[in-house]
Amino acid sequence: MSLMYYKFNFFAIFLFLSFGLSSAQTTQKHSDSEELFNEKALLQNIRTLSSDAFEGRRTGTKGAKKAKDYIINQFYIQNVLPFSKKYEQPFTFYNKGKRFSGTNILGYIQGSQYKDKYIVISAHYDHEGIIKGQIYNGADDDASGVGALISFAEYFKNNPPKHSIILAAFDGEELGLQGSKHFVNNSIVSLNKVMVNLNMDMISRSDKKELFAVGTRFNKILKDVILNFKPSENIKLIAAHDGQDGLENWTYSSDHLSFHKKGVPFIYFGVEDHKDYHTPNDDYENIQPEFYIESVKTIISIFQKIDLLNF
Numbered sequence: 001m002s003l004m005y006y007k008f009n010f011f012a013i014f015l016f017l018s019f020g021l022s023s024a025q026t027t028q029k030h031s032d033s034e035e036l037f038n039e040k041a042l043l044q045n046i047r048t049l050s051s052d053a054f055e056g057r058r059t060g061t062k063g064a065k066k067a068k069d070y071i072i073n074q075f076y077i078q079n080v081l082p083f084s085k086k087y088e089q090p091f092t093f094y095n096k097g098k099r100f101s102g103t104n105i106l107g108y109i110q111g112s113q114y115k116d117k118y119i120v121i122s123a124h125y126d127h128e129g130i131i132k133g134q135i136y137n138g139a140d141d142d143a144s145g146v147g148a149l150i151s152f153a154e155y156f157k158n159n160p161p162k163h164s165i166i167l168a169a170f171d172g173e174e175l176g177l178q179g180s181k182h183f184v185n186n187s188i189v190s191l192n193k194v195m196v197n198l199n200m201d202m203i204s205r206s207d208k209k210e211l212f213a214v215g216t217r218f219n220k221i222l223k224d225v226i227l228n229f230k231p232s233e234n235i236k237l238i239a240a241h242d243g244q245d246g247l248e249n250w251t252y253s254s255d256h257l258s259f260h261k262k263g264v265p266f267i268y269f270g271v272e273d274h275k276d277y278h279t280p281n282d283d284y285e286n287i288q289p290e291f292y293i294e295s296v297k298t299i300i301s302i303f304q305k306i307d308l309l310n311f
Ligand SMILES: [Zn+2]
Pocket: 124, 141, 142, 173, 201, 202, 254
């Protein structure tokens, strides 16, 4: 092949590709494969929140405050409003005789059809902090859920929900589900207007590519949504860990319990515990980016189905 011929062909291919790509982009806008959120931004958010600069985000520390400011800024950028006058819902509690101050972060998006009915989408932003000089970064637990919360915010900017949404980044989860307890006991909306809580805690890694959906045994409508849902071939969605299948019962494992205790239907999304669970090695380097992106896509797609319902 001569250089001349090569150059000509290169130009032709370039032309073909540019036309081909631009028409593909036009059609893609109307197809199901439209990107729900920016995947790079999702990875950037989990990476930042689980970096050493955030010092493990232990409730009441400057690392937790830094995480809080970061999340509020992301909500603001994505046009998420504060739920009441401020994004922050401060609270205090005691753990092992010690008094703590925590702060939930609550964002609000008004529904287009069911303004007075809420879906609370939650994840906890606190983690273990620094123990014996080692930073527990909590990338999977639960920077992964908070990253997903920010992707939800971005998704809602282009896809207004039918129900009103509360995006809740809870504090104090690791110290006894404190933020979600405070939220349900001091909720600014009455809890019988909360249709469902979707809680995400540890969703970024699974060697078996398994994402579990917990809580469907308490609600037939939600059970049908999960059982009829067809995830992509890169992920398995399994309704389990409900306390009836011989597996560990995860009804009590994270903030969804606070909603469950008040009779609010919930689905908790999470993965099996892994070797880095609650160790200083729960780092960004050990998450599985492709699985994580699939998880978040799956959860947003399930949200789309639930948002069509009214119960
Ligand atoms: Zn957690």
